[in-house]
Structure formats: structure tokens, C-alpha cells
Amino acid sequence: MKPFRYERASSPSEAATLLAQTPTGAFLGGGTNLVDLMKLEVMQPDLLIDISPLGFDRVEALPDGGVRIGALVRNSELAAERTIRQRYPVLAQALLAGASGQLRNLATTGGNLLQRTRCLYFQDISKPCNKRVPGSGCSARAGEHRNLAILGASEACIATHPSDMAVALIALDARVNVLGPGGERTIPLSKFYRLPGDQPQYETVLEHGELITSVDLPAIPFATRSHYRKVRDRASYAFALVSLAAALELKDGLISDVRLAFGGVAPAPWRAYKAEQILRGAPASEETFRRAAEAELAAAQPLRDNAFKVPLARNVLVRTLLDLSREEQR
Numbered sequence: 001m002k003p004f005r006y007e008r009a010s011s012p013s014e015a016a017t018l019l020a021q022t023p024t025g026a027f028l029g030g031g032t033n034l035v036d037l038m039k040l041e042v043m044q045p046d047l048l049i050d051i052s053p054l055g056f057d058r059v060e061a062l063p064d065g066g067v068r069i070g071a072l073v074r075n076s077e078l079a080a081e082r083t084i085r086q087r088y089p090v091l092a093q094a095l096l097a098g099a100s101g102q103l104r105n106l107a108t109t110g111g112n113l114l115q116r117t118r119c120l121y122f123q124d125i126s127k128p129c130n131k132r133v134p135g136s137g138c139s140a141r142a143g144e145h146r147n148l149a150i151l152g153a154s155e156a157c158i159a160t161h162p163s164d165m166a167v168a169l170i171a172l173d174a175r176v177n178v179l180g181p182g183g184e185r186t187i188p189l190s191k192f193y194r195l196p197g198d199q200p201q202y203e204t205v206l207e208h209g210e211l212i213t214s215v216d217l218p219a220i221p222f223a224t225r226s227h228y229r230k231v232r233d234r235a236s237y238a239f240a241l242v243s244l245a246a247a248l249e250l251k252d253g254l255i256s257d258v259r260l261a262f263g264g265v266a267p268a269p270w271r272a273y274k275a276e277q278i279l280r281g282a283p284a285s286e287e288t289f290r291r292a293a294e295a296e297l298a299a300a301q302p303l304r305d306n307a308f309k310v311p312l313a314r315n316v317l318v319r320t321l322l323d324l325s326r327e328e329q330r
């Protein structure tokens with residue numbers, strides 16, 4: 001690991017200004033991703049700004065009926081929070097499906113959103129990777145890509161976003177509040193991540209120096225009936241091959257509202273808007289669910305070793321919506 005400077009932030013604006021003035025610095029949340037990547041010399045910040053003294057560690061009710069999650073709320077605390085378990089079970093389930101108990105005790109809401117891809121070539125500095133070294137090439141296309149993207153990828157990069165939590169948050173229309181040297185702004189999570197195109201080194205719309213302070217969830221009454229399903233190579237402590245966050249509302253056998261997002265299939269958590277559009281107003285049947293999944297996955301461009309993700313994603317969507325609709329009709 002390369003030597004680096006360490007500072008404890010004393011206020012959010014000081015942290016944002018300090019980082020903006022240090023082009024190669026980074027905020028330190030729980031450190032469970034950043035420090036690993038520093039050991040691998042994939043990330044080499046020369047200044048770490050520890051944001052843990054800043055507070056941002058509460059889950060609070062918002063006046064409009066939504067919920068604000070502080071950026072430093074730990075994944076384990078968020079999963080255990082009564083409001084989250086009761087009103088947004090999909091989020092509690094997604095959190096508990098991620099990493100291990102010890103990691104969740106450290107991992108923060110902000111850090112989880114910004115964790116980097118698990119693509120082997122991104123993590124191996126001896127191999128070309130356009131995300132790590134722009135213009136160096138992508139080793140994954142011809143190499144190991146079984147767990148990489150089938151949607152939203154580009155010639156330059158097929159890495160997947162690894163977060164489970166972000167998949168639930170994007171399905172729940174979350175908004176990210178940030179503070180930068182230029183002030184505060186709120187970014188819908190659906191506009192927060194960038195697809196790789198020919199610049200895979202840029203993963204989000206954040207400017208250097210912008211600090212995530214909290215994440216807001218709107219009130220979505222039917223999210224009490226929601227579910228996160230994660231398919232992976234082993235039952236725990238593994239990243240998703242395919243996952244799905246789903247919430248479903250039925251009225252008289254018709255789908256009155258729905259939220260769907262896939263994980264493990266794209267460079268960012270993938271909101272399944274096309275599928276949602278087909279489902280709204282349609283009968284809650286296996287045939288409709290299958291048609292919706294197929295519409296969403298029609299744009300898939302699988303590679304040699306990850307074509308299995310297309311039928312897997314379709315089946316996960318159909319199975320999850322069948323389960324939710326049976327629960328709702330009970």
C-alpha cells in the first residue's frame with residue numbers, strides 16, 4: 001500500500017472543500033471497499049478524509065411521509081430499523097443479502113452506493129482495464145466474464161455494479177442528497193449512475209468533492225409488499241449473478257402499480273422501466289410477467305459465458321412477481 005495522509009473531517013463543508021482541493025483524495029466511510037482497493041493499489045488516494053465524525057447516522061421520518069437515511073448509517077443498522085423492515089422490506093432484505101455480518105456492521109449507506117465493481121480485471125493492476133486505466137483495453141470481453149453485464153455495457157467496459165442495497169433503493173425511487181463546494185443538491189438515484197459508454201472511468205454524476213449526506217425514500221404505501229430475490233453461486237457471502245427488487249400493488253386482479261429493478265446484470269442498478277410499463281394495468285398472470293421480463297431483456301447483449309443470465313433474469317422476475325401476487329391475493 002502506498003503511503004497516504006489521514007484527516008478527520010470536522011464539518012461536512014470542510015470535508016467537501018478539502019476533498020475538492022485534493023484531486024487524488026477520497027472520503028473514508030467504513031473503508032470495507034476503499035481500503036481493500038488501496039491494498040491492491042487499484043485506488044491510491046494520497047489523502048483519506050475520515051467522515052465518521054460527521055454524524056449522518058440517523059434514520060428519520062420526513063414531513064411528506066418518506067424516510068431520510070443518513071449517509072453514515074451502517075448497513076446492519078439500516079436492515080434492523082423497524083421502519084425499513086415494515087415499510088420497505090425489499091430494502092432490509094437486500095441489505096441482509098449483501099456481504100457478511102461483520103462487513104455490514106462497518107459498511108455505510110454512502111460507501112455502499114459508491115463501491116466499485118468486482119470485475120477481476122479492474123482489481124488486478126497487471127491486466128488492462130479501461131475503467132482503471134482509460135484507453136488500456138478491456139480484458140473481460142475475451143476473458144472471465146461469467147458474472148459481468150448483459151445490459152447497458154459498452155465495447156469499453158462490461159463490469160457490473162455489485163451493490164444489493166442500490167438495487168432496492170433504485171426500485172424505491174430513492175434520491176441522493178449531496179453537499180459539494182458549490183452547495184447542496186439532490187440527485188434521483190435513477191440519474192446518479194452513468195453507463196460506461198467510452199468513458200467507463202466515470203461511474204456516477206458526482207463531482208469530485210461532493211459528499212453524500214443522506215438518501216431519501218418517498219412514501220410508497222404498497223412497498224410494504226415488496227421482495228428482494230438474489231441468485232448467487234453460494235447461499236451467502238457472494239455477489240449476485242442476478243437479483244431483483246420488486247414491489248407490487250394489485251386491485252381487482254389487475255396490477256395498479258409496480259416497481260422493479262435488477263442487480264448483477266448491468267454496470268449500474270437497472271430499473272426495469274419497460275417491464276413496469278407493460279405490467280401497469282395488466283392482469284397479474286404468469287403470462288403477463290413473462291411478457292414484461294422479455295420486453296426488458298430484449299436489449300440484452302450477452303457474451304460467450306454469461307448468456308445464462310438472460311433466462312435467469314426472466315425466471316427471477318416471473319417467480320418473484322408470482323410470489324408477490326399470491327401473497328397480495330391471500
Ligand SMILES: Cc1cc2nc3c(=O)[nH]c(=O)nc-3n(C[C@H](O)[C@H](O)[C@H](O)COP(=O)(O)OP(=O)(O)OC[C@H]3O[C@@H](n4cnc5c(N)ncnc54)[C@H](O)[C@@H]3O)c2cc1C
Nearest residue numbers: 029030031032033034098099108110111112114163164212
Ligand atoms: C468480501 C466482501 C463481500 C461483499 N459482498 C457484498 C455483497 O454481496 N453485496 C453488496 O452489496 N456488497 C458486498 N460487499 C461490499 C460492501 O457492501 C461494501 O464494501 C460496502 O458497502 C462499502 O461501504 P463502506 O462504507 O465501507 O465504503 P468505503 O470503502 O469507505 O467507500 C467506498 C467508496 O465510497 C466513497 N464514499 C464513502 N462514503 C461516502 C460519502 N458519504 N460521500 C461520498 N463518497 C463516499 C469512498 O471514497 C470510496 O470511494 C462485499 C465486500 C466484501 C469485502
